[in-house]
Amino acid sequence: MPSDTQKTCFIEAVVNTRHAMYRVALVMLKQAADAEDAVSDAVEATWRNLERIRDLKALPAYLLKSTINAAHKTLRGRKRESTMEHLEALLPEDTPETPVWMYLGGMKEKYSLPLMMRYSEGMSDQQIASVLGLPRGTVASRLSRALNMLKQEIEREEKGHGR
Amino acid sequence: MDDKKIQQLIFAQRPVPRQGFDLRIDREARLLAGEAPMMKKKISILAVAVAVILSLVMFGAVAELLGANLFELFGKNDKRIEQLAPKAVLEETSPITNTSPELGTTTALINSAYYDGQSLIVAFGIENGEYYEAFTPTSAQLSAMEKTNNPLAIVITNPQTQDILRQWNEATAAGKPFGYAQLSVTPSDHTKTPEGLDLPPEMSEDLIGPDGQVYTIIHYLSPLPEAARDLDALPIEIGLHKSVQYHYFDGKDAFISAEHERLEPMKATIQRTDAGTRRFTGQGTFAGIPFTAKVSASAVFAQATLTSDGPPFPPLPEDAWYSLYLRDGSQTSFRALGGPEDGKDTLVVSFHGIGKTPESLEMQLRVDSEEGVVLDEQLTQPAFIELTEDK
Numbered sequence: 001m002p003s004d005t006q007k008t009c010f011i012e013a014v015v016n017t018r019h020a021m022y023r024v025a026l027v028m029l030k031q032a033a034d035a036e037d038a039v040s041d042a043v044e045a046t047w048r049n050l051e052r053i054r055d056l057k058a059l060p061a062y063l064l065k066s067t068i069n070a071a072h073k074t075l076r077g078r079k080r081e082s083t084m085e086h087l088e089a090l091l092p093e094d095t096p097e098t099p100v101w102m103y104l105g106g107m108k109e110k111y112s113l114p115l116m117m118r119y120s121e122g123m124s125d126q127q128i129a130s131v132l133g134l135p136r137g138t139v140a141s142r143l144s145r146a147l148n149m150l151k152q153e154i155e156r157e158e159k160g161h162g163r
Numbered sequence: 164m165d166d167k168k169i170q171q172l173i174f175a176q177r178p179v180p181r182q183g184f185d186l187r188i189d190r191e192a193r194l195l196a197g198e199a200p201m202m203k204k205k206i207s208i209l210a211v212a213v214a215v216i217l218s219l220v221m222f223g224a225v226a227e228l229l230g231a232n233l234f235e236l237f238g239k240n241d242k243r244i245e246q247l248a249p250k251a252v253l254e255e256t257s258p259i260t261n262t263s264p265e266l267g268t269t270t271a272l273i274n275s276a277y278y279d280g281q282s283l284i285v286a287f288g289i290e291n292g293e294y295y296e297a298f299t300p301t302s303a304q305l306s307a308m309e310k311t312n313n314p315l316a317i318v319i320t321n322p323q324t325q326d327i328l329r330q331w332n333e334a335t336a337a338g339k340p341f342g343y344a345q346l347s348v349t350p351s352d353h354t355k356t357p358e359g360l361d362l363p364p365e366m367s368e369d370l371i372g373p374d375g376q377v378y379t380i381i382h383y384l385s386p387l388p389e390a391a392r393d394l395d396a397l398p399i400e401i402g403l404h405k406s407v408q409y410h411y412f413d414g415k416d417a418f419i420s421a422e423h424e425r426l427e428p429m430k431a432t433i434q435r436t437d438a439g440t441r442r443f444t445g446q447g448t449f450a451g452i453p454f455t456a457k458v459s460a461s462a463v464f465a466q467a468t469l470t471s472d473g474p475p476f477p478p479l480p481e482d483a484w485y486s487l488y489l490r491d492g493s494q495t496s497f498r499a500l501g502g503p504e505d506g507k508d509t510l511v512v513s514f515h516g517i518g519k520t521p522e523s524l525e526m527q528l529r530v531d532s533e534e535g536v537v538l539d540e541q542l543t544q545p546a547f548i549e550l551t552e553d554k
Contacts, residue, residue, distance in 0.1 A: 144499060
């Protein structure tokens with residue numbers, strides 16, 4: 001049974017990380033309801049393993065990892081891939097002319113996740129590396145690559161719309 | 164569209180879950196932890212709050228707002244900021260004070276700042292900027308409030324000043340009516356020059372003191388907008404807002420309303436540090452293409468521009484990209500903030516600084532790729548560039 005300190009840290013980590021978990025799941029699953037369920041599954045999975053987590057400071061990273069695992073499980077169960085229209089429907093009505101999150105949702109996961117973790121959640125390369133289980137250099141490289149890909153995608157879209 | 168704009172858009176447009184999500188996840192987490200009964204939650208929240216304050220005490224210096232250099236406080240967690248602290252002492256800054264019956268005297272001050280002509284980091288604090296009291300609206304007040312169906316449990320960061328939030332959390336979870344008013348003095352999201360030039364932030368960090376002081380450090384995007392670069396001194400203003408938020412839960416629904424007032428901004432004039440920016444030049448050859456490399460580097464920021472002296476740098480296959488590695492004479496690596504585009508005449512990469520202006524630099528240009536990508540032989544050979552300081 002987890003100790004009181006573990007319980008307290010667990011709840012604090014969930015409260016502080018739940019929005020980041022939701023966005024990670026949303027970028028992967030592109031449907032809000034599925035993203036919420038993935039967060040819920042991740043919270044439960046983390047709780048089950050709480051006593052095995054030695055460094056409680058690592059709980060936010062563990063929660064994000066569990067979210068990715070839960071989202072992968074959902075993706076494996078889907079018969080067909082979600083379309084971008086699902087993600088577009090989530091954007092607020094006053095979405096500006098450059099809806100970057102829609103473009104993020106269209107990128108490969110290995111690029112979109114580092115990008116959103118860095119610039120939406122403010123995570124360091126080291127923290128991203130820890131969550132994704134990658135060398136720090138690979139994270140830095142993927143970030144560079146992802147930013148360029150996103151920029152090119154935006155430029156291509158904006159040219160296509162005559163903006 | 165440049166990298167900075169995209170980075171800002173990612174942050175500004177980030178999706179927010181629907182109302183109800185926080186409550187659902189919060190409840191699930193607490194149920195798992197066996198804390199569904201609220202009497203247990205009270206102890207838990209207090210423990211969280213104590214942990215937050217202890218973490219600040221562990222810094223060894225709970226700064227007295229007007230005395231200590233906040234760069235030293237934030238530097239306990241960030242070596243780069245610690246190294247900049249001696250250069251961040253301000254000569255011209257003055258506290259803003261505001262007096263109200265509820266708060267007494269609130270003090271806000273830009274405490275310390277670093278400016279080298281290209282980059283800016285500012286630390287400020289607000290003391291005695293928050294006050295809570297119980298609030299029960301009249302029927303007229305209630306009808307003017309906006310209804311929200313989601314009374315969220317609020318994380319308590321300071322049990323001494325926020326006991327009323329504990330009462331709110333307990334009441335909303337138990338379905339009992341309760342309300343409170345929160346009076347606060349908070350900083351604007353915008354930092355401006357007196358001419359109205361907006362200085363875009365890159366990231367910020369907050370620390371909360373045991374008596375409710377809020378310390379903030381803001382890193383601004385480098386290089387600064389053209390009109391704010393290379394000045395002998397950079398005057399800045401950060402707006403302050405005084406607001407009262409009214410929250411009321413009638414046992415079923417939550418209601419909210421707010422009043423705002425703009426206060427005098429915090430002001431400071433930041434002298435450009437002598438450390439300044441050094442410029443370096445070097446030559447290299449990659450994939451048979453000769454190029455010239457120019458790097459400008461300060462303690463906070465560096466930018467490398469590689470210009471081909473022949474044809475454009477070759478386009479790359481999907482899942483391959485140009486990487487630029489920069490380090491100083493002591494082998495300390497600079498962290499790249501983005502990557503260059505292929506197929507162009509120039510490759511431009513920005514880096515975070517290393518906390519001191521480098522005296523010497525070396526650089527490597529190479530192509531990195533995902534596993535399984537096959538590259539032409541000439542793209543697999545990295546270029547090493549010796550950089551010499553411009554005199």
